[in-house]
Amino acid sequence: MSNEPHKIRFVMLGGFLGAGKTTAIGRLAKQYQDQGLKVGVVTNDQAADLVDTNLLRSQGLNVGEVAGACFCCNFNELTSTVETLAVDERPDVVIAEPVGSCTDLVATVVQPLMQLFDAQFDVAPYGVILKPSHGLRILRKEAQAGFSPKAAYIFEKQLEEADFLIINRIDELSAEQVEELSTLLSQFAPDTPILRMSAKSGEGMDGLIEMLDQRGSYGQKILELDYDLYAEGEAELGWLNSSLDATSDEVFVLDDLLLGIVEGLRQRLEAIQAETAHLKTIGLWEGAYGVANLVSSDTPAVLSLPSHCQTKLAHVVVNARVAVDPEALRAQVEEVVESVASQMGVTVAFHQTQSFRPGRPVPTHRFAKPSS
Template sequence: MRLITVGGFLGAGKTSLLQGLGRWWGEQGLRLLVLENEAGQVALDDRLLRELPLEVRLLPGGCACCDLQGALVDLLKQVQSEGRWDLVLLEPSGVASLASLRQLLERFVPELGQGLTLTVVDASRYATMTRALPKLLADHLAASSQVVLSKADLMPEDEVSRISGELRLAAPQAQVWPADLRGEGAYVLAHELAPRLTAGDFHPEMTQITAGDGPHQARSFVLDLPPTGLAARAASGLVGEMVGALNGPQANWLGHVKLWGQDQKGAQLLVSGTTARDVGVRGESPGPVQGRAWLVVISHADLPDDLYDLLRVCLASAAPGAELRPIASAPAPLSL
């Protein structure tokens, strides 16, 4: 059984997306259960979701990571014991902390705590959300492996591109999907998105196995650069050196190192590496990155206890004078 959490603020399009995903998965023969927890929208969402080939169960009111902790844990354990479902889709309240929800699941239902998280972001209200609820938006993005930018059809193309870029910087571990979820839009998107949420995980008649997109750890850092900045070539070399150090003598580390920032004109540069021989540079800027940059290490194995010291050693040779500080997560929107 696989748990997928679908997060996002009220009205972002979560229900429309769930209908598209549910329809697609149902056509593949998967048995689906939706756990609904949307205060103020229960009747409407319940009616729409019951039209799909899946079962819906409601948690009355409240927030899945706050006053309904016990009810949610009990329900998930009951669902597991039933052995009837291939996929369980959890739609928490829009104000739920997805990071807190994951911690809750990892503590009380550890076999489900590493389920994937998908967040829906409303493009038409993105600017408002970044001003009104920046910490909660950052929480949602940091916890997600896939981000759907809904109502992209209502915004100018250049604005959609700008927002998508900010989301990719704020959530470097996630894929971003600009979309129109109305009509058949969610179902069309599901053809691309749904397989990525269950890729390599299981066939309906097979027991779940570990997938390449499975459990991971992530650590974020802010990097204050010296006045000379960090040239693109030096940034690429730095990421490659960090990946090499994480690989160690066995050269069997699986993960990503991502570094990004801006030049003096505000153009962006992103450097990403998975092995010492696979480091890519993209963005609008040829460098150098100036002022402040951000570094994220994502690993499918336990990160070393001395990660901070290891990164500082690599940094000392590539950017003398730079200062590295651990942070909870990269902010959204990214402020450089």
């Protein structure tokens, strides 16, 4: 019998807002469980009431969350959250989902784990999921990429520090689009492996598992990063998290409410030319859960996970990340929710709404050199 101490395999998958990280992590966790491994998940957001936490827990996963700041700025809570998960059920693997507008995660999360917590964690190669909708526009260097050059700077830096890159949503792309993305990524990061995957259908997930099982010289790409530009890029996005209860005397179709809210917001935001980074609604009631989302201004609103639920009561969470003033975003969300609900004969009661711009990143640790 080995006397080696038990190490938790730490897997972190990054990527821009709306890249499909939550769907990928849910499927990845299930595949690890099918291998007989115990899995924990840690979600992350700048605000409380994380929609991704609710969604992953509804899939039966053991989920902790780091709320109120990104992993890099709240590193101690990241490690303590993993420790809390370990008290309940000693996980073999912990999968971490960082905030979608964060970069510099190798210097501020991966390297601190490797250098300060080597006895506890066995860190996997760091993968970044490419968001095709904004990825094509930014990598093509289109003048109208949807975001300012400052936000595009964050997107590119995320790709630059990755050990490997994942083109996700290939089920939604043509073969020509997949090839163009592969070519653009190869030109941008010529020495970085590229995987093709659909987290939704499961295609390519075996390749992701194989990549994450690799050992070697990974997590070494320390960025040269302009933190002023990084902070300004993040601050261009208005963030909103809102939770509410929807009730009616008659049963209503939960999925219609979720999709109606997202579609209503898509139309409103398009009218004021506000670029959407990610917009997501989740509905939960008695074991049922559904998700509708919008990942960019030039893609349709979709019911990404139908609940097939008809009910008189549901809990709904709205997450919005949009290039617009956060108070304007709050007004739009509240008006659309009230309007869509009213048309369906549903009454809504808001519990908590947070709307803000992210503050300047101040990492707990930042290692300027990789471990030897």
